[in-house]
Every structure is written in structure tokens, then in C-alpha cells.
Amino acid sequence: MDAAADGLVSRAARELSPSVDRLIADVERSLRRQVPELWEDPDIARMSSENIAEHISAALFGLERGIDPSRIEPPAAEMERARRLARHGTPISAMLRAQRLAQAIVLDRLFDVLPRLTSDVEQISAVARELIATATGYVDRTAEAGVMAFQEERDRRLQWRLSMVNETSMRVGATLDISRTAQELADLGTEHFADCVTVDLLDSVLRGHDALGEGPFVLRRLAQRSVGGAQQSVAPAQPSVEDECPEWTIAPQQLHTYPDGTPAARALASGQPSRHRLDGTGRPSGSAPHPDPGRAFDGHRIHSTLVVPLRARGTTLGVAQFFRHRGSDLFDDEDLLLAQEIAARAAVAVDNARRYTHARATALTLQRSLLPRRLPEQSAVEVAWRYLPAGAQVGVGGDWYDVIPLSGARVALVVGDVVGHGIHAAATMGRLRTAVRTLADIDLPPDELLTHLDDVVIRLAAEASSDPAGYSSTITDTGASAVTDTVASGVADMGGASAVTDTAAPAAPDVEAVDPVDLSSDPDAEAEGDIGATCLYAVYDPVSRRCTFARAGHVLPAVMTPDGAVDILDLPPGPPLGLGGLPFEAAEFELPEGSLIALYTDGLIEAHDHDVEAGLTLLRKALTQSAPSLEATCDTVLKALLPARPDDDVALLVARTHALGARQVVTWDLDADPIAVSEARARVSRQLSTWGLEDLDFTTELVVSELVTNAIRYGRPPIRLRLIHDRALICEVSDASGTTPHLRRARLLDEGGRGLLLVAQLAERWGTRHARHGKTVWAELNESAGFPALAAV
16 A cells, blocks of 8 residues: 555544544444344443454554554453353354454445545545455454454363363262262352352152152252352351352251242243343342242342253252352353253262162161060060161161060070171061061070071072062062051061161261162172071070070170170081071070170171271170160170271170079979879969969969870870969970970860860960970960950860
């Protein structure tokens, strides 16, 4: 361009400079009409206005002073504005279109000035061509730099978004605890993404129901956090500072609802996320009032919100809300997409935790229903017990304990442990406990009882192997309440449903989030057909003060004598239940009165930080510590041996022995002669007078007469009669025959067959137990025994 042309351009720019503000306004009005996306967001609109003014001013300044076009620099803030456009999610095409439109308007104004400065048409044409080339070059250079800055910011934001999604996968759902998972989502959101986050879950979902139901939806606030402070555990008395969220009015764990028409209510009903810009009243533009009853909005702070439903596996679990206040950019569509991705992963983690919690609660309900609610009254031992579930990572186990009254004032003490964890182990435990009680009712010796129990386990394993799907689906398809109902009806003979006193399981340790859709696939459950168990069965006789033990692969019991000496009893080894083909042996020990017997499962003495021997040493020390009661002894043992998070569930049964002395037991040897029957009645009558039980005199004489007569007629000598004065009066007649008497109903003309029927009507309980040589027929009588029952005879 020659000097004349340069001068003409400079004069044209100088001519236009006084009206530059009007030019800028005209350009802005035109862009507002033709590129409206640049004016939707207040921050972008303000930035666009500044951008127009600075570009026009810079261009006119360069033209007026004759600066070489290639050296006219765009505004210094141009690159940062391009990056802000990328951060806001504004398309780059809008920026490029705005630059071209602004270029056209400025050129038109310059072209309008040129005819007033010269009448030379050729010069005007030449200058116009040069102005077009100059403006195009300036816009191209500016656009190229802007596009590069925009793309760099987009790439950076994409990498950040991917890192956020990855961090979400790493941090959210690190445990199987619902509240902690929700708080992890709130923490992550406020650290990188939002200024305030709230997480609400449907109360029905937390209770195990998947159906959403009809609104209004009742939610529970599980987590809330702001950038200026820590987790909000209570509602503060005053609004937070300017850089924090407004006052919280919903406390964690508080139930609340969202009014119909609010963004949160719509998100729950439709399952669709939404983005809102709050107006001056603190409400989303165009929405119903009070979008969050948990926030007292201040329109000068909160300006943007994202409402994202938490959905997993087709079920709406709740809603997460993200807020930004003054000083932060408004949320854009990319932010909404990122929030959806974060919320989706968090929802899966919450659903995993919810399903795991429900499955664990079902297993615990089943297990506790199968454990004794209260132990029966008896005089042989004083007992205390504890059951502790393992940490949540391990799952519910199959440990159990029991105290079973036996005939002759004896008592059976049982502790067992089913192999594996999960609902299958709990169900197997209940079946084995029922089997033990059934076998104990027929007074089998400990070693024979374990032999029969071994057969039961083998049959259970065979059933599980032949029909694992049917077994698992029955358990899987029933909820906690259904399991409880089934158990309650199935264990009526075991004392009813249980309400075990135990120590609460600690918070769930860190594990990978899994998808426990089907309990049959629970990794803690035993493999198909792989059922095994250990058991320790002991029978204590307070008359002889002897205790007989037999074990099936179980840990050894501990006994502390009254002098404070603690011994780990050396019992014959027995195979775990379920192997079959191997014998069980019993060992008998005489215990001084006041001895303490400790039965337990391996979870008490085994841990990752010490071996069994170290655990036994700790157990000995704990038992020797002085304690005012057996309950305190249990607490002392658990405190000394168990870590904060037990590796396995633990059953502990502690019993202090009592003895029935000579004043409570009397024994007579009888001749195998019918005359001995009258002698037995006379002796019994005198003894009852000594004990002050004259009211039972006639009834007891009838029972003794029938039992002794049967022993003389059908048994073999020696014959022995024993009376035990305990909580009830126990009559026992022993002989050397192994024949078991059977109750039958005599026909009208039969001369015999009514003896045992008479005994059954008069006695509270009666039965037969076998020894190595011979048998004993026994009957328990109390003050309720009498003649009204004879009507049935």
C-alpha cells in the first residue's frame, strides 16, 4: 500500500475513532441477535463485550497510527478468554462466527467513511481491498491463536474429566458402607467440582425396597459438604461465610421430602438430570420455589446447581445435588455430563453397599434366629455367653453355641463352627444345631452323638451337591423378614427366635466394590456341596462332678479350677464333621465344684497377628483375671484376645460347675424280687418327708412302683433306684438290660401295658438313656403332677 493509501486508511480510522463506543454498541447488538449463545451466560456475555471493545479499539489504533497490519497484536486477554470459553463449554464456532461478523460491521463503517475523505474511486477500491485483506489477516491470526488455546483447554479439561472419573472409581465405593460411600461422593465433589454437595437416598431403598412408589418421596440426608468447611454433621446456627454454602437446615440422617415440581423431585420421578442457573431469589429460573428445603439460599452466593438422580441397575436410589457460588464459573453441559458419570459410578457403589448390607442383615437375622434367645434354667452350671459377628469384609459365619438340659440333672454344653461364611453357613449352622438338640434328647454319649452328627453333615453335603441351585435360590429369593418368619416357625423346638447379646460389628473394612446381585454367588459362601463343620460336645453331671468331652476337629476347651490353675484339656483328636469313616473318642474328667469351663470357636484364639499358641496363652491369662461375674469374665476374654475388627466370627460359652451333694441325691440297690417294690415305695416316702415333699408322696410312689416293677419283670439285675432333689424331683431306675421300654395304649381287655402310660401322665418328662452297660428309665415330677392327668388313662 502506497503512502496516499496509508494516509487515507489512517484518516478513515481517525474519523471513526470518536464514535468507537457507538460502533462497539452496534457490533454487540448485532452479535446478540446472530450469536445468542455468547450472551446466555452472564460471565461469557461480559467477557464477549470486553472482547469486542478491545478488538475494535486495538484495530482502529493500529490503522490510525499506520502500524504494519501483521504487527497489530490482539488483546493480551484474548487467549485467556478462549480458554474460558472452553471451560464454559461454549462452542468454538460461536467465537469464530462472532469475529467474522464483527469484522464485517467494522469494515462497513470504514467503507462508509472513505467516500467522505476522497472522491477517487480507484483509490477507494484499492484501499477497500487492502482493508479487507488486513482485517482478514488479523482475524485469521487471532482466530488461529484462539482456536489453539481453546483446543488446549478442551484437551486439558478432557484429561481432567477422565482423571475425575478414574478418581471416582478409586475413591467412591471403597467400602461396603452406604453412609461412607455417600460421604465419599460429597467429599470428591467439593474437592474438585462443586462448592457444595448434598446426597439424599430414598428411605424405601435403604429399607430394601426397589420400587420407587408414588411421590412425595421420603429421603434421608446421608451426606453434605461445602468447600469452606468439613462435613456438616449438624445444622450451624448462623449462615456460613461468603465462600461457603448457605445454612444447612437438614441434619445428616434426617428424613425429609422435596415438594412436587422442584428439580430434585422431578429428577427422582423422571430419572433425568438437570442444570439450573439460580435467579436473584435463589431459585432455579422457571422452577417452583424452595428447590432444596435443606438450604436457606442467599441469591448473592449460590448461582448454579446440578441435580443428578442416583440410578443403578434400573433403580432410582436417590439424588445428588452440586452447587456453585459466586467466584466459581457456572455449570455447563459438560459439567452436567461429568456429574452424571460421577453419580453413575457412585450409584453403583451405593447399590453394591445397599445390597450387601441387606444380604448381611438377612444372614444375621437368620443366624440370630437360630441361636438361643435365652438359655434354659438348670442347676448343673452357671453360664454366660457371647457371639460376635466378624468384620463386614468376612461376612456372617456359622458359629453357634448351646446349653441343653439332660436327664439326671445333667447338662450338655455345645460349641460349633460351620466352614465358610454367608447365608449358607448360617443356614447350615441352624440345621446342625437342630440335629444336635435332637440327638441330645435321646441321651446319646458325646462320641456317639458326634458320629450321628457326622452322618447328618455328609447327607447335607450330598443334598447341596445334587441340587445346589434349588438350595441357593430358596435362600436368595427370601428377604430378611421372610427368612425370619421361616426360621421362627422352624425352630420352635429350639426355644424360639433369637435376640443374641453380641458386640456390634465394626465399620466395613476397605474392599473392592462388587456386584452381589445373587447371594448364591457370594464368595463367602461355601462351594457347592462343600459343607463341613467342627463341634465340641460336653456333658457335665453335677452328681458325680464328672464331665465327658468329645470333639470333631474343634479347638480344645479350657478349664480353670477353683485354685486359679488353667489347663487346656488334652482331648482325643476327632476329624471335622463331614469326612466320614473315622471314629470319635470321648474323654472324662472329674472337676471340682466351682470349676470354670470355657468353650469357644477358633476365631477367639486365631488372628493375623498371632498364632494359636499365642492365643491360648492370652486366653489363660484372661481367665485368671479376677472378675465379679461370668459376664465380666466374657468381656475380659474378648477384650484381651480380639482386635477391633475380628477376622472371624466368635462364639464363647463360659460355664461354672455346681455339684449336687448327698443331701440332694439318694441311691438304693434293689433286689430283683417283686417284694422290693413295696420296700422301694416305703424308702421313697421316708425320703420325701425328709425333703419336705410330702405333696409328691403318692404320685412319686406310683411312678416308682411302675418303674421298679418294669425293671424287675423285663430287665436284668443289678437294679438301682435313685432320687435327685433338684428344680424337680427326678426318679431314676437303672438295670443291666439294654431293652428300651416303649409307650403303648392298652386295649380294653389287656391286663398290662398301662404302666408307662401312667408314668407319662404323672411325670413332667420321662425317658430312657443308655449307658455302656444297661439303661436308665427316668421321670421328672413337680408340684403340678397329680391325678387330673389320669383321666386319659
